[in-house]
Amino acid sequence: MSTVEIPNYKTDAFFGLEDKWLETAEGELTHYHEVGSGTPILFLHGSGTGVSAAANWWLNLQELSEVGHCYAIDSIGYGQTVVADGTPYGIREWVDHAIRFLDKAGIEKAWIVGNSLGGWLAFQMALDYPERLLGIVSMGTGGAKQTAALKQHSNPVLSLEGIRKTLEMFVVDKSLVTDELVKVRLEAAENDCASDRILEVVGARDRDRFEFPLDFEKMKNIEMPVLLIHGVQDVVIPVSRSWDILNTVPNSDAHIFNQCGHWSQVEKHKEFNQVIKNYLIHHGIK
Numbered sequence: 001m002s003t004v005e006i007p008n009y010k011t012d013a014f015f016g017l018e019d020k021w022l023e024t025a026e027g028e029l030t031h032y033h034e035v036g037s038g039t040p041i042l043f044l045h046g047s048g049t050g051v052s053a054a055a056n057w058w059l060n061l062q063e064l065s066e067v068g069h070c071y072a073i074d075s076i077g078y079g080q081t082v083v084a085d086g087t088p089y090g091i092r093e094w095v096d097h098a099i100r101f102l103d104k105a106g107i108e109k110a111w112i113v114g115n116s117l118g119g120w121l122a123f124q125m126a127l128d129y130p131e132r133l134l135g136i137v138s139m140g141t142g143g144a145k146q147t148a149a150l151k152q153h154s155n156p157v158l159s160l161e162g163i164r165k166t167l168e169m170f171v172v173d174k175s176l177v178t179d180e181l182v183k184v185r186l187e188a189a190e191n192d193c194a195s196d197r198i199l200e201v202v203g204a205r206d207r208d209r210f211e212f213p214l215d216f217e218k219m220k221n222i223e224m225p226v227l228l229i230h231g232v233q234d235v236v237i238p239v240s241r242s243w244d245i246l247n248t249v250p251n252s253d254a255h256i257f258n259q260c261g262h263w264s265q266v267e268k269h270k271e272f273n274q275v276i277k278n279y280l281i282h283h284g285i286k
Helices: 053-057 091-104 117-128 148-153 160-169 179-190 198-211 240-246 269-282
Strands: 020-025 028-035 040-044 069-073 110-115 133-139 226-231 252-257
Touching (some): 020 091, 028 053, 040 053, 040 091, 040 117, 053 069, 053 179, 069 091, 091 117, 110 117, 117 133, 133 269, 160 179, 226 269, 252 269
Parallel strands (some): 110 133, 133 226, 226 252
Antiparallel strands (some): 020 028
């Protein structure tokens, strides 16, 4: 029995995902989505206004559940995950939260699929907890030097126009940023669980970009399989980020999408899902 009250919340029907909750620490209730069976795959979302597991993975989880047991969590400080008073945020804290979720869910090892900040976390998990990971799929891996788009991303504007402007940075095809998508992202950003934390969590992310970047020397020793995915037209994280990792991590491969921005899992979701399924099957997922 949870000692934390479950919020009266339901993920918008737009995303087509059911809500689940798991108490992962005292005063901490992790909100997540779960589909499929078999080998565990943990999905870690990116950062930004109105971000959540659902808002990152709604076009991917059902199809990828054909090859594994998919868990997509709202990291602490994001979405509907409830945190204890005084909870600190940052790369170490987000990684440790992901490990707490694996522990409480009874998952010994998992594949990690991470987008942007989530990819950054995946690699830090590989450095800190290599025994818990089967492999990594990372799209537009976060933690790169700050671009003009990242600076804009660090100053969220909670309005329909502000949300639209942010989402349009993520894609080449602006028609993907529909009125309905903008509306549900704004509603998520304004909900009681998320609205007061956005500046704090974004500040922690940008602090750790300088104070706790990925250690590329240590990354040379990552032995697990790694798939890097990037859009050529990504203005948030330049494609050179994946090239740098590709030349560092010995068992890494890359798939580059042209006419694609930062949101490859949305903008190229059909090809994206197939690429990941083929990669996981090739690497023995059961």
